[in-house]
Amino acid sequence: MFFPLLVARNALRHKLRTLLTVVGIVVAIVAFGLLRTVVDAWYAGANASSSTRLVTRNAVSLVFPMPTSYAQKIRQVDGVAGVSWANWFGGVYVTERNFFPQFAIDPATYLPMYPEFLLSDDERKAFLTDRAGAIVGRKLAAEYGWKVGDTIPLRGTIFPGTWSFTLRGIYAGAEQSTDESTMFFHWSYLNETVKQRFPRRADQIGVFIVGIRDPARAAEVSAAIDATFRNSLAETLTETEKAFQLGFIAMTETILLAIRAVSFVVIVIIMAVMANTMAMTARERHAEYATLKALGFPGAFIAGLIAAESLAIALAGGLLGIALTIPVAAVFAGAVGTLFPVFIVAEGTMLAQLAAALTVGVVAAIVPAWHASRVPIVEGLRAVA
Amino acid sequence: MGIPLSYVLRNLAARRLTTFLTAGGMALVVYVFATVLMLAAGLRATLVATGQPDNVVVIRRSAQTEVQSGIDRLQAGIVESLPDIATGSRGTRLVSREPVVLINLPKRETGKPSNVTIRGVTEAGIELRPQVRLVEGRMFRPGTAEVVTGRAISGGFRGAGVGETLRFASRDWTVVGVFDAGRTAFDSEIWGDAEQLLQAFRRGAYSSLIFRLADPGRFDAVKREIETDPRLTLEAKREARFYADQSETLAKFISILGTSISVIFSIGAVIGAMITMYASVASRTAEIGTLRALGFSRGSVLAAFLVEALALGLLGGVLGLLAASFMQVITISTTNFQTFAELAFAFTLTPQIVLASLGFSIAMGFVGGFLPAARAARLSIVDALRAA
Numbered sequence: 040m041f042f043p044l045l046v047a048r049n050a051l052r053h054k055l056r057t058l059l060t061v062v063g064i065v066v067a068i069v070a071f072g073l074l075r076t077v078v079d080a081w082y083a084g085a086n087a088s089s090s091t092r093l094v095t096r097n098a099v100s101l102v103f104p105m106p107t108s109y110a111q112k113i114r115q116v117d118g119v120a121g122v123s124w125a126n127w128f129g130g131v132y133v134t135e136r137n138f139f140p141q142f143a144i145d146p147a148t149y150l151p152m153y154p155e156f157l158l159s160d161d162e163r164k165a166f167l168t169d170r171a172g173a174i175v176g177r178k179l180a181a182e183y184g185w186k187v188g189d190t191i192p193l194r195g196t197i198f199p200g201t202w203s204f205t206l207r208g209i210y211a212g213a214e215q216s217t218d219e220s221t222m223f224f225h226w227s228y229l230n231e232t233v234k235q236r237f238p239r240r241a242d243q244i245g246v247f248i249v250g251i252r253d254p255a256r257a258a259e260v261s262a263a264i265d266a267t268f269r270n271s272l273a274e275t276l277t278e279t280e281k282a283f284q285l286g287f288i289a290m291t292e293t294i295l296l297a298i299r300a301v302s303f304v305v306i307v308i309i310m311a312v313m314a315n316t317m318a319m320t321a322r323e324r325h326a327e328y329a330t331l332k333a334l335g336f337p338g339a340f341i342a343g344l345i346a347a348e349s350l351a352i353a354l355a356g357g358l359l360g361i362a363l364t365i366p367v368a369a370v371f372a373g374a375v376g377t378l379f380p381v382f383i384v385a386e387g388t389m390l391a392q393l394a395a396a397l398t399v400g401v402v403a404a405i406v407p408a409w410h411a412s413r414v415p416i417v418e419g420l421r422a423v424a
Numbered sequence: 425m426g427i428p429l430s431y432v433l434r435n436l437a438a439r440r441l442t443t444f445l446t447a448g449g450m451a452l453v454v455y456v457f458a459t460v461l462m463l464a465a466g467l468r469a470t471l472v473a474t475g476q477p478d479n480v481v482v483i484r485r486s487a488q489t490e491v492q493s494g495i496d497r498l499q500a501g502i503v504e505s506l507p508d509i510a511t512g513s514r515g516t517r518l519v520s521r522e523p524v525v526l527i528n529l530p531k532r533e534t535g536k537p538s539n540v541t542i543r544g545v546t547e548a549g550i551e552l553r554p555q556v557r558l559v560e561g562r563m564f565r566p567g568t569a570e571v572v573t574g575r576a577i578s579g580g581f582r583g584a585g586v587g588e589t590l591r592f593a594s595r596d597w598t599v600v601g602v603f604d605a606g607r608t609a610f611d612s613e614i615w616g617d618a619e620q621l622l623q624a625f626r627r628g629a630y631s632s633l634i635f636r637l638a639d640p641g642r643f644d645a646v647k648r649e650i651e652t653d654p655r656l657t658l659e660a661k662r663e664a665r666f667y668a669d670q671s672e673t674l675a676k677f678i679s680i681l682g683t684s685i686s687v688i689f690s691i692g693a694v695i696g697a698m699i700t701m702y703a704s705v706a707s708r709t710a711e712i713g714t715l716r717a718l719g720f721s722r723g724s725v726l727a728a729f730l731v732e733a734l735a736l737g738l739l740g741g742v743l744g745l746l747a748a749s750f751m752q753v754i755t756i757s758t759t760n761f762q763t764f765a766e767l768a769f770a771f772t773l774t775p776q777i778v779l780a781s782l783g784f785s786i787a788m789g790f791v792g793g794f795l796p797a798a799r800a801a802r803l804s805i806v807d808a809l810r811a812a
Contacts (some may be wrong), residue, residue: 290759312696315445
C-alpha cells in the first residue's frame with residue numbers, strides 16, 4: 040500500500056501543474072483520436088462496400104461513358120447475377136457551396152443491389168412510379184430540411200440546364216457506416232431529357248454495377264467482362280467496389296498521409312510537455328530522492344516512483360481524453376454536415392489513443408528516472424532545487 | 425525602472441532542458457501551422473501563375489471546369505470570328521480550340537492510378553502559353569500520335585517519360601518531349617495535337633477555347649458579347665481568374681483543416697509554457713522578493729516574466745519556421761477536388777506566413793506566460809523573502 044500512496048501523494052503535490060499536464064494530455068489525445076477518425080471517414084466508402092458488387096467503368100477514365108447496350112452483354116457473362124448502372128450528375132443545389140453526390144440510377148435494378156439503403160414500401164413505390172422523383176439519404180435531408188413531397192432544383196454542370204426533382208423518399212442506412220448523404224433519381228428521366236437537348240450524348244452510362252453470385256470469383260468475372268469489350272470503342276475496366284472506392288482515396292493519398300503524420304506530431308508535442316513536467320518534478324525532489332536512498336531504498340525504487348507517477352498522470356489524461364473523444368466527435372460531425380457521410384470513432388482508434396497515452400507516460404519518465412536513480416546520495420542531499 | 429533583458433534571457437539559459445522541451449513543443453506547433461499555410465499558398469501560387477492576364481478562357485455556361493464543358497464547332501467558329509482576338513507572331517489569330525479530357529494513369533512508384541489531364545493544343549495554343557518551354561526531346565508533330573508531357577507527369581507516371589508510350593483511346597501515343605511550365609498547372613498535363621485527340625476520343629465538341637485579347641481593356645465588352653449572343657451557350661473568364669477559382673476549394677480545405685489543427689495543438693504547447701513559467705516563478709520566489717526589495721516595481725516583475733515567456737515563444741517560433749522552410753524543396757502531387765485531376769505544387773513560404781507564424785508563437789508565449797507572471801507580480805515582499 041505504501042508505494043501507490045507515495046505515488047499518488049507525489050502526483051498531487053503540485054496540484055496546478057498536474058492538472059495542467061492532464062489537461063494537455065486530454066487535448067492531445069482528443070486531437071489524435073479526431074484526426075484518426077477523419078482518416079477513417081475517408082475510407083468509409085471503401086469499408087461499406089460489398090464484396091458481391093463489381094464496378095465497370097470506361098478504361099480511359101470515369102469521364103468517358105459507355106453505351107447502354109453493354110448492360111445486356113455484361114448480364115450474359117458467367118457468374119453475373121444482376122446489372123445496374125449509374126451516372127454521376129454533378130448538379131449544383133442553389134450555390135456551389137452545397138456539394139453532395141447525385142446519381143442517376145435505374146431504380147428497379149439498383150435498389151435491390153443496395154439492400155443497405157432502407158426505404159419504406161410506400162416510399163419505394165412512390166419513387167419507382169414517379170419518373171421525376173428522387174430519394175435522398177436521411178443526413179442530407181436533415182441538412183437542407185427537405186421533406187417528402189418537396190421539389191429539389193439542381194443546376195446541371197455536366198448536363199446543362201435546370202432540373203427539378205420531387206422528393207419521394209428518404210432512405211436510412213442499414214449500418215452505422217452506410218452513406219446517408221447521397222441523392223438518387225431516375226436515369227431514364229435524365230436520358231430522355233438529354234435525348235431531346237443533346238442527342239449525341241444520349242444512351243450513355245457512367246458506371247455499371249455488377250452483382251455477382253460468388254465473391255470468390257470476383258477476379259475471374261471482372262476479367263471476363265473486360266475481355267468482352269476488348270478492342271471495342273469503349274474498353275472497360277472492372278474491379279470490386281472496394282478497389283473502385285480505394286482508387287478515389289489513392290488520389291488524395293498525400294493529404295491523408297499529411298493528416299496521419301500530423302496526428303503523431305500532436306503526441307510528440309505532448310510528450311515534450313510531459314517530459315518537461317517530469318524533469319522539473321524530479322529536479323525539485325533531488326534532495327528527497329537522496330534521502331530515500333540514504334534510508335536504504337535502491338535506485339530502482341526511485342526510478343519506479345518517477346515512472347509510476349508519470350504513467351499515472353498520462354493514463355488519467357488518456358482515459359479522460361478517450362471518454363471525451365466520442366462527444367467531441369459527435370459535435371464535429373454535426374458541424375461538418377455531409378462533408379463526411381460517416382464519422383464514427385472506431386475501437387481501434389481508442390486503443391491507439393490508450394497506447395499513445397502510455398507511450399507518452401513511459402517516454403517522459405525515462406530521462407528523469409534514469410538520472411534520479413543514479414545520482415550519488417551526497418550530491419543529492421547537497422542539491423538545492 | 426525595468427529589469428534588464430539580459431537577466432531575463434539568462435533565466436532561460438539556466439534551465440536548458442526545460443527551455444528546450446517547452447520551446448520544442450511550441451516549435452512543432454508552429455511547424456504544423458506554417459507548413460499547412462505554405463501548402464495552401466503553394467497551391468494558390470501554382471494555379472494563379474497558370475493563367476496569363478490577357479488570355480481569355482471560354483467554356484460552356486455553368487460548367488465549372490474544362491473537362492465538364494463542351495463547345496461544338498459551330499459555336500467555336502462564332503467565337504473565333506470575334507474582332508478582338510490578338511494576332512500572333514506568324515500573323516495568325518491567337519485562338520486555340522482545345523479538347524481536355526482526363527485519363528487514368530498508374531503512378532510510377534506505387535502503381536496506383538490517378539487522373540491526369542490531357543489537352544489537345546494547336547500551334548496558337550502553344551504560343552498562348554509563353555511560360556511553357558521544352559526541357560527534353562522535341563515538340564509533338566501536328567497530325568501524329570505524339571504527345572509531350574509536363575515535368576510533374578513525366579517523372580510521376582508510368583509510360584510518361586521521353587521515348588515511352590502511353591496507351592489510351594485504343595491507340596499508342598509516343599512521348600517525344602517533356603516541357604517545363606514554370607511551376608504552373610500545365611506541369612501536370614499531357615499535351616497532344618487537338619484534332620488527333622478529338623478523333624481518337626470520338627468527340628464532336630471541344631472543351632474550351634483560349635484566345636488572347638488584342639486590347640486587354642476590352643475584356644468586359646468581349647465577355648458581354650459572348651454571353652449575350654443568343655447562338656452561344658458559353659461564358660468567358662479571364663484565364664488568371666479561371667485558374668485561381670480552381671484552387672479555392674482545396675486551398676480552403678487545407679487552410680481550415682490546418683488552422684483548426686494548429687489551434688488545438690497550441691493548447692498543448694501553451695500548457696507546456698504555463699507549467700514551465702509557473703515552475704520558474706516558484707523556484708525563484710526568493711529572487712523575486714529580493715528584486716522587489718531592491719525597488720523593482722510589481723510592473724517590472726510582471727514585464728520580466730512576460731518577456732521571458734514571449735522569448736520562449738519566439739524561440740519556438742523561429743525553430744518551427746526554420747524546420748518548415750526546409751519543406752520548400754518538397755513538391756506535393758494530389759488530386760484537386762474541383763477538376764478531379766492530378767496537380768503538382770510546392771510548399772511556398774511567403775512573408776505573410778513568416779509573420780503569421782511568429783505572431784502565433786508569440787501569442788502562445790503570452791497566453792502561457794500571463795498567469796504565472798501575474799502570480800510573480802502579486803507576491804508580497806516579506807513572504808517571498810521568507811520562502812528562502
